Amino acid sequence: MTKRKRSPINFDKTIMGVNVTERGPQSYSKQLKLGFLGFNLNLSKRGLTGSVSLPGTGLSKRNIRLIDF
Secondary structure (H helix, E strand, O other): OOOOOOOOOOOOEEEEEEEEEEOOOEEEEEEEEOOOOEEEEEEOOOOEEEEEOOOOOOOEEEEEEEOOO
């Protein structure tokens, strides 16, 4: 098994709901706010994942598997 070479500097930006990295577009996302909680849905080749966060605090639970492809 070969190890993947990691970049020392990473590029990660969300533009109009599309998450773009140095390897190109990776996923589509949609953020919803309900009261003091933020919900984020991500659709990628691996499936549908989600996260729940407290906006502005940096606290979140990420990579919640909803549907696998």
